[in-house]
Amino acid sequence: MSALAHLAASLATGAVKTVDLTHTLDPDFPVMILPPEFGQCARFRVEEVSRYDERGPGWYWRNFSCGEHTGTHFDAPIHWISGRDLPNATVDAIPTSAFVGPVCVLDCSAEAAEDEDYLLDVEAIKAWEATHGEIPAGAWVLMRTDWSKKSGAEYLNMREDGAHTPGPTSEAIRFLVETREILGFGTETVGTDAGQGAHLSPPYPAHYILHGAGKLGLQCLANLDQLPATGAILICPPLKIKHGSGSPLRVLALVE
Amino acid sequence: MTDPIRKPGRKNPQIRTVQPTLPPAFRSRKALGFTVAAAEGRFCLQRCDDCGKLTYPAREACPACLSMNLHWQDVDPAGQLIAETTIRTSTNSYFRERMPWRSGTVMLDAGVSVLAHIHGDVAPQGRVRMIARTDKSGKGVMMALPEEDVENMADDKQLRELTCDPKHRRVLITDGRTEVGQALAKAMSGAGAGIVFVGLAEQWRGFAGQAALEAIANVEIVPLDVTNTTSVQECAGEIGGKVDILINTAQHTRPGGIMGRRDVVTSRDEMEVNYFGLMRLMQGFGPGMRARGADGVNSACAWVNLLSVYALSNKPDFGSTSASQAAALSLAQCFRAEMAGSGVKVVNAYHGPLEDEWHQPLPPPKVSPNRLAREVRGALQQGLEDIAIGEVALDVRMRWKEDAGVLEKELTQIEGM
Numbered sequence: 001m002s003a004l005a006h007l008a009a010s011l012a013t014g015a016v017k018t019v020d021l022t023h024t025l026d027p028d029f030p031v032m033i034l035p036p037e038f039g040q041c042a043r044f045r046v047e048e049v050s051r052y053d054e055r056g057p058g059w060y061w062r063n064f065s066c067g068e069h070t071g072t073h074f075d076a077p078i079h080w081i082s083g084r085d086l087p088n089a090t091v092d093a094i095p096t097s098a099f100v101g102p103v104c105v106l107d108c109s110a111e112a113a114e115d116e117d118y119l120l121d122v123e124a125i126k127a128w129e130a131t132h133g134e135i136p137a138g139a140w141v142l143m144r145t146d147w148s149k150k151s152g153a154e155y156l157n158m159r160e161d162g163a164h165t166p167g168p169t170s171e172a173i174r175f176l177v178e179t180r181e182i183l184g185f186g187t188e189t190v191g192t193d194a195g196q197g198a199h200l201s202p203p204y205p206a207h208y209i210l211h212g213a214g215k216l217g218l219q220c221l222a223n224l225d226q227l228p229a230t231g232a233i234l235i236c237p238p239l240k241i242k243h244g245s246g247s248p249l250r251v252l253a254l255v256e
Numbered sequence: 257m258t259d260p261i262r263k264p265g266r267k268n269p270q271i272r273t274v275q276p277t278l279p280p281a282f283r284s285r286k287a288l289g290f291t292v293a294a295a296e297g298r299f300c301l302q303r304c305d306d307c308g309k310l311t312y313p314a315r316e317a318c319p320a321c322l323s324m325n326l327h328w329q330d331v332d333p334a335g336q337l338i339a340e341t342t343i344r345t346s347t348n349s350y351f352r353e354r355m356p357w358r359s360g361t362v363m364l365d366a367g368v369s370v371l372a373h374i375h376g377d378v379a380p381q382g383r384v385r386m387i388a389r390t391d392k393s394g395k396g397v398m399m400a401l402p403e404e405d406v407e408n409m410a411d412d413k414q415l416r417e418l419t420c421d422p423k424h425r426r427v428l429i430t431d432g433r434t435e436v437g438q439a440l441a442k443a444m445s446g447a448g449a450g451i452v453f454v455g456l457a458e459q460w461r462g463f464a465g466q467a468a469l470e471a472i473a474n475v476e477i478v479p480l481d482v483t484n485t486t487s488v489q490e491c492a493g494e495i496g497g498k499v500d501i502l503i504n505t506a507q508h509t510r511p512g513g514i515m516g517r518r519d520v521v522t523s524r525d526e527m528e529v530n531y532f533g534l535m536r537l538m539q540g541f542g543p544g545m546r547a548r549g550a551d552g553v554n555s556a557c558a559w560v561n562l563l564s565v566y567a568l569s570n571k572p573d574f575g576s577t578s579a580s581q582a583a584a585l586s587l588a589q590c591f592r593a594e595m596a597g598s599g600v601k602v603v604n605a606y607h608g609p610l611e612d613e614w615h616q617p618l619p620p621p622k623v624s625p626n627r628l629a630r631e632v633r634g635a636l637q638q639g640l641e642d643i644a645i646g647e648v649a650l651d652v653r654m655r656w657k658e659d660a661g662v663l664e665k666e667l668t669q670i671e672g673m
């Protein structure tokens with residue numbers, strides 16, 4: 001039996017399941033907040049075009065609008081200034097093989113519950129590897145914090161000195177990118193960086209280092225608690241937007 | 257002294273809501289000059305440029321010298337009631353529903369006698385001060401008030417037909433995130449509003465002043481985001497039937513014109529709030545308010561647009577915001593036409609630069625949130641439809657009236673050239 005036929009059979013029997021790692025695109029879902037004098041990320045918005053009425057008697061459809069970084073979304077390398085000159089750095093040019101791949105899930109939920117500013121460091125990654133094996137080259141690495149279970153003001157956790165949410169240290173990201181050669185890094189928070197990531201060196205290290213090396217990002221993920229530490233397959237194709245810096249998307253995982 | 261209006265009881269759900277009827281609505285083109293002044297609360301009569309004679313009622317030509325050069329001029333509102341009658345029957349539906357109705361003739365100190373509605377506290381043959389206001393038809397009328405304030409005089413049945421007093425009414429302030437929204441919530445609560453609904457968008461992000469806002473008496477926070485059609489529809493569905501006064505405080509102001517910006521992103525945000533946001537509110541709340549213009553003591557009575565005075569003529573250093581405000585003004589004019597006949601006043605409150613973070617580098621005079629709130633409250637209590645708040649707004653509006661072309665040339669000329 002071919003690998004795909006085997007997969008099809010496993011999906012049919014339920015031996016392989018799909019897990020939805022996506023938040024619903026909801027107008028009231030938080031987006032990244034920048035100082036108000038900067039350009040802002042558009043919120044998800046919907047306008048009804050017709051609903052079986054005089055505007056269109058037999059059909060219901062709507063126009064929606066949003067930013068490339070609204071809701072559960074994908075970051076392409078060109079999103080960050082460090083990735084601006086890389087080849088194939090936009091969502092329409094990234095090889096599609098990057099959108100399906102093995103995924104390692106680092107469970108930081110206990111640490112994030114303890115410390116809202118928790119930073120995932122190299123030591124913690126190595127401790128994870130001691131149990132689950134070395135992170136393979138070309139893998140997606142997701143940082144589970146259970147942050148997706150928070151809602152309202154707790155999600156961005158914004159205070160006068162900015163957001164307080166967990167993320168990686170710059171050394172951890174450098175280790176994943178340079179030593180483990182991962183494909184991409186994903187989080188449950190609004191960005192791949194910690195809420196206070198602007199004060200790390202370099203500022204926003206996940207964005208800077210990942211995208212500078214042509215790696216990919218996923219954020220606002222959900223249901224990471226339903227994934228095994230290793231062995232799942234991530235499916236995350238962004239919309240094929242010309243010169244896109246990112247895209248909202250449906251993220252699925254296949255788990256056994 | 258007028259008996260104070262008591263807080264109305266809950267509405268009987270088995271009785272049909274009283275439909276708005278109107279006092280006479282037609283005015284000639286010449287006579288509309290009085291309505292323009294009344295909307296601003298100015299008491300005017302026509303004066304002949306050639307012979308100087310004051311004229312009443314409005315005419316096409318001077319009855320003394322037949323000159324066509326009549327213009328509306330503010331006159332002394334003092335006078336004396338010289339004759340009066342209490343009308344107990346009428347063929348006009350509006351008055352028929354409101355009988356008895358006191359009206360009479362006032363001899364103005366300016367030397368002209370006029371017909372007017374008479375406040376209940378004016379003594380027979382008593383001294384009066386006249387006001388000009390728009391009535392439920394949106395047209396200018398005169399009313400004689402007692403010379404000095406008397407207790408509860410705002411509760412006079414006939415005067416309350418001309419005003420939009422927040423007392424016992426339910427107010428919606430559409431955006432409580434700004435200091436202006438918070439100051440207005442406080443002002444409406446202080447003016448005796450039964451409920452002050454305050455809209456809050458994006459409750460996932462806190463803001464300074466939230467706790468103080470929630471602590472104001474009679475304030476109820478409601479989720480409302482004017483940029484989100486679903487949010488506006490849901491809010492209107494929940495509370496639209498009991499919003500008597502709507503004050504739109506949602507504004508998006510950013511410095512900058514055209515070529516200093518590299519894109520239309522910020523301009524789109526301005527339009528999304530200042531124009532489309534206003535339109536969503538009108539579509540959401542307009543129909544309910546229009547149907548409730550005669551719904552008793554707490555009838556729907558006013559819709560307040562806060563507009564930058566640069567809606568009248570563009571201020572280039574806030575050029576894009578000015579354009580969105582001009583769009584909002586144009587929409588407000590359309591809305592006035594669509595609300596005509598409902599008895600609900602559409603109030604345009606023009607203001608100059610606000611004392612806020614977006615005008616922080618600008619020199620004074622600027623309008624503080626408290627002053628803006630105070631003047632909006634005053635306009636509602638007095639029943640005004642067009643007000644200018646702050647020295648800048650008063651000056652710009654005056655110059656716009658004098659000569660819109662000169663104002664445009666002045667605002668767009670290079671300084672020091």
